[in-house]
Amino acid sequence: MFLGTMGVYGLYWFYKNWANYKIASGDNIWPAVRAFFSIFFGPILFKNIASKHIIQSEELTKTVNMIGTVYVFAYVASKAGDRLAAMNIGSPFTIFMSFMLMPVMCWCLYQAQLIVNRVCNDANGESNDKLTLHNYLWLALGLCYWVFEILFARYQFLSEYA
Numbered sequence: 001m002f003l004g005t006m007g008v009y010g011l012y013w014f015y016k017n018w019a020n021y022k023i024a025s026g027d028n029i030w031p032a033v034r035a036f037f038s039i040f041f042g043p044i045l046f047k048n049i050a051s052k053h054i055i056q057s058e059e060l061t062k063t064v065n066m067i068g069t070v071y072v073f074a075y076v077a078s079k080a081g082d083r084l085a086a087m088n089i090g091s092p093f094t095i096f097m098s099f100m101l102m103p104v105m106c107w108c109l110y111q112a113q114l115i116v117n118r119v120c121n122d123a124n125g126e127s128n129d130k131l132t133l134h135n136y137l138w139l140a141l142g143l144c145y146w147v148f149e150i151l152f153a154r155y156q157f158l159s160e161y162a
Contacts, residue, residue, distance in 0.1 A: 001135060002106040005142035006149070007078075013109055014038045014045065017116065021048055039075050043068025046112050052119045064115070071108035074101045095153045 001009040018031035018041070025048075034041040043065075050064040081098035085091050117125045131139075 001138065002109060003102060004139045006145050007102055007105065008142065009138065010038065010105065010109060011035055013113075014042065017045055017049070017112075021045065024052075039072055042071050042075075046071075046115075049112065049115050049119060053115060060115075063111070067108050067111050071105060074104040074108065077101055078105065092153050095149075099149075099153075 002013070012035075015031050015035035018029065018034045021027070022029050022031055034045070038045075046064045046068045050060055053060060078098045078101040081090075081094040081101070084094040085098065113125070117123055120127075122128075
């Protein structure tokens with residue numbers, strides 16, 4: 001879903017996980033704000049989820065810290081690439097840089113989701129392994145966005161080097 005929606009699913013993923021954490025912990029937090037500012041709150045969410053894991057280990061702590069660090073760096077670099085491309089600085093390479101960092105961010109969320117699944121006693125993720133109509137609608141919108149971005153990047157590349 002993350003790649004299919006060009007990263008927009010990440011916002012929902014963070015919102016949903018913060019909302020679930022709020023229910024489970026009883027903490028007075030605002031999931032929507034924390035999702036929107038995932039660059040600051042993402043690593044905290046990863047640590048909070050890992051703290052609920054049955055088996056606490058130094059390896060789990062290192063893994064969660066690494067996931068959070070990689071996510072933040074990939075997010076910042078991707079957004080920087082987007083902004084540079086919007087200002088026509090380094091285009092089309094800055095656009096490609098942003099595209100190439102999406103799988104890295106996706107990997108971070110995937111690793112965090114594996115920990116969430118284990119914490120929820122659903123290691124295989126069976127409670128959420130089917131796509132719904134809403135998922136397909138989001139994927140269709142994502143496909144349109146992907147087509148637009150690819151055509152725009154191609155146009156930028158051809159106009160620069162043709």
